[in-house]
Amino acid sequence: MFPTPTAIAARRAAFRQLHASGCFVIPNPWDVGSARWLAQLGFKALASTSSGAAWSQGCADGQMPLPAVLAYLRALVAATELPVNADFESGFADSPEGVAQNVRAAIDTGIAGVSIEDSTGDAAQPLFDLPTGVARLRAARAAIDASGQDVMLIGRAENFVAGRPDLDDAMARLKSYADAGADCLYAPGITTREQIAAVVAAVAPKPVNVLVGSASAWTVADLAALGVRRVSVGGGLARAAWGGFQRAARQLAEQGRFDGFEGAVPGHELNQRMGS
Numbered sequence: 008m009f010p011t012p013t014a015i016a017a018r019r020a021a022f023r024q025l026h027a028s029g030c031f032v033i034p035n036p037w038d039v040g041s042a043r044w045l046a047q048l049g050f051k052a053l054a055s056t057s058s059g060a061a062w063s064q065g066c067a068d069g070q071m072p073l074p075a076v077l078a079y080l081r082a083l084v085a086a087t088e089l090p091v092n093a094d095f096e097s098g099f100a101d102s103p104e105g106v107a108q109n110v111r112a113a114i115d116t117g118i119a120g121v122s123i124e125d126s127t128g129d130a131a132q133p134l135f136d137l138p139t140g141v142a143r144l145r146a147a148r149a150a151i152d153a154s155g156q157d158v159m160l161i162g163r164a165e166n167f168v169a170g171r172p173d174l175d176d177a178m179a180r181l182k183s184y185a186d187a188g189a190d191c192l193y194a195p196g197i198t199t200r201e202q203i204a205a206v207v208a209a210v211a212p213k214p215v216n217v218l219v220g221s222a223s224a225w226t227v228a229d230l231a232a233l234g235v236r237r238v239s240v241g242g243g244l245a246r247a248a249w250g251g252f253q254r255a256a257r258q259l260a261e262q263g264r265f266d267g268f269e270g271a272v273p274g275h276e277l278n279q280r281m282g283s
Contacts, residue, residue: 009085015117019157022052022090022119026159026191026214030231032238033216035094037063037245038079039086044280046087052119054092055083059245068242069128073099073109080116090119092161094241097124101135103146110150120159122193123147125180126169133169137180141187148188161216162189167196174202178209185210192216195241198223200233207234219243 010018025031033052036042037059045053058068060079071079076099083091093113098106106123113121125140127133135143144162151158162184166177174197181192193216194206207215214236219225220243230238255267 009081010088010117014088015084016157018088018090018117019119019159022092023157023159023190025051025090026236030227030235030237032227032240033092035059035240035242035244036083036086037242037248039082040277040281041244041248042083042086042089046089047280050089052090052092053083053087054120054122054239055080055094056242056245057094057096058242062242062245062249069096073112077112077116080113080118084117091117092120092159092239093118093122095121095123097126097128098143098147101127103139103142106143107146107150110147111154114151114154114156114158118158120161120191121147121151122161122163124163124165125184126165130170134165134171137183140180141183144184144187144189159190160188161191161193162187163193163195165195167194172196174205178206181206181210185213189213191236193218203230203233203235220246 031051033054034045034050035054035056036045037056042053057071060076061068061071064071064075080091080093095110095113099109100106110121123144125135127135144160148160151160162181164177164180164184166173177194181194185192191214192206192210195218197203197206197217203217215234216237216239217230217235218239218241220241227238258264258267
């Protein structure tokens with residue numbers, strides 16, 4: 008059953024409070040089942056994953072059409088009692104007006120936060136110029152404010168995942184996005200202590216999200232000590248699941264062996280966790 012407006016408002020308030028102090032992990036489920044499992048592990052919030060959802064539908068990251076993404080967000084919101092942050096890619100539009108329209112549609116799914124990237128999808132010019140990036144964030148902010156809903160806006164500088172690893176430019180973008188109304192800032196792909204500390208300092212006192220989507224020596228405590236407010240994993244959990252599936256399937260196909268099922272979660276445990 009989809010949550011009531013009162014329940015949605017409470018989730019949004021709780022989500023904003025999570026960003027007020029400390030550091031929390033916001034894992035990224037790719038479907039309803041993974042969302043329910045994560046909720047039972049005690050996480051306080053969830054975030055969608057554009058890549059994980061796309062792979063579950065048999066397409067590449069960035070290829071899910073907007074109606075399918077909105078349906079995915081609505082399903083995640085209904086799956087648990089936790090607030091959900093939407094990985095809303097680049098807003099599914101180039102123009103500020105288009106971003107605003109699509110953010111309004113995302114708000115209607117019940118999300119508590121929405122992330123907007125500044126990537127273009129064009130290899131020749133992978134990032135929007137800064138004035139356009141700012142205009143797109145301002146449009147998203149205006150759409151949220153006009154809705155009357157307490158939805159957080161996350162501004163993303165995609166330099167390090169778009170082939171333009173310029174820390175100074177990324178920080179300039181994040182500071183401009185903060186000024187444009189972003190509540191939380193995010194530069195996926197930064198990995199060193201120096202990079203993370205610099206980004207945190209650049210946008211202080213606004214909270215920073217750091218992505219750790221692969222095996223890493225970092226701990227949550229390490230990142231908290233640097234002033235990071237939240238940690239997401241992107242498609243990391245989905246890729247881990249695909250890794251187990253791939254190993255078992257290849258062994259079955261190539262060797263006729265079933266050893267790859269070792270370590271699989273028992274069916275009765277899945278039934279217990281997924282049952283209503």
